[in-house]
Each structure stands twice: as C-alpha cells, then as structure tokens.
Amino acid sequence: MRDTLTFAQMLDDLAGVLDLPANEIDPEGHLGDLGLDSIALMRLLLLWQETQPDLPVERLYECETLNEFWAIVEAAP
Numbered sequence: 836m837r838d839t840l841t842f843a844q845m846l847d848d849l850a851g852v853l854d855l856p857a858n859e860i861d862p863e864g865h866l867g868d869l870g871l872d873s874i875a876l877m878r879l880l881l882l883w884q885e886t887q888p889d890l891p892v893e894r895l896y897e898c899e900t901l902n903e904f905w906a907i908v909e910a911a912p
Contacts, residue, residue, distance in 0.1 A: 840886040842905050849901060852879055862901040887911060 849866070850857040852875045860869065880892055890911050898904045 840883055840890075840908055842901075844886075845883065845904060845908070846901060848879055848882055860901060862905075864901075865899050866901065867899065883908075 846857050846860060846862075849871075850860055853860070853866075853869050853871060855869065876896070880890075880895055883895075884890055884892065887908065891907065894907050895904060898907065
C-alpha cells in the first residue's frame with residue numbers, strides 16, 4: 836500500500852491503465868478520448884481507494900479529466 840495519493844501517482848496509474856506514456860495525458864483532456872472505459876475506471880478507483888479509502892467514489896465516476904479526479908482527491912477529508 837502507498838502512503839499518500841499524489842497527482843503524479845494518479846497520472847502514472849492512469850497511464851498504466853491506458854497503456855500510454857504519462858506525458859501523452861493532458862490533465863484537462865477528456866479521458867474517454869484516450870480509451871478510458873468503465874472497466875479501466877473501476878480498476879483505477881479500486882487502486883486509489885487502497886491508498887485513500889475515504890474517497891467519494893460516486894463523485895469520481897463523474898470525472899472526465901485527470902484534473903477533475905485530482906480536485907476531488909484534494910477536497911477529500
């Protein structure tokens with residue numbers, strides 16, 4: 836288990852799920868356009884919840900960009 840969920844780790848995790856280099860992911864770009872589907876999203880959310888169990892998963896499902904994911908992580912208690 837990781838100690839904290841960081842923007843860099845979220846970017847790396849996302850890149851791994853999408854099988855893309857991290858530098859090809861625009862934090863403001865629509866992740867569906869890069870191939871993020873519901874199965875990949877579920878894998879990410881489970882991974883991120885291991886690090887930060889109090890994440891509001893229902894809100895994360897609504898996110899379309901990495902920056903939207905990060906805003907929710909930053910606001911979580």
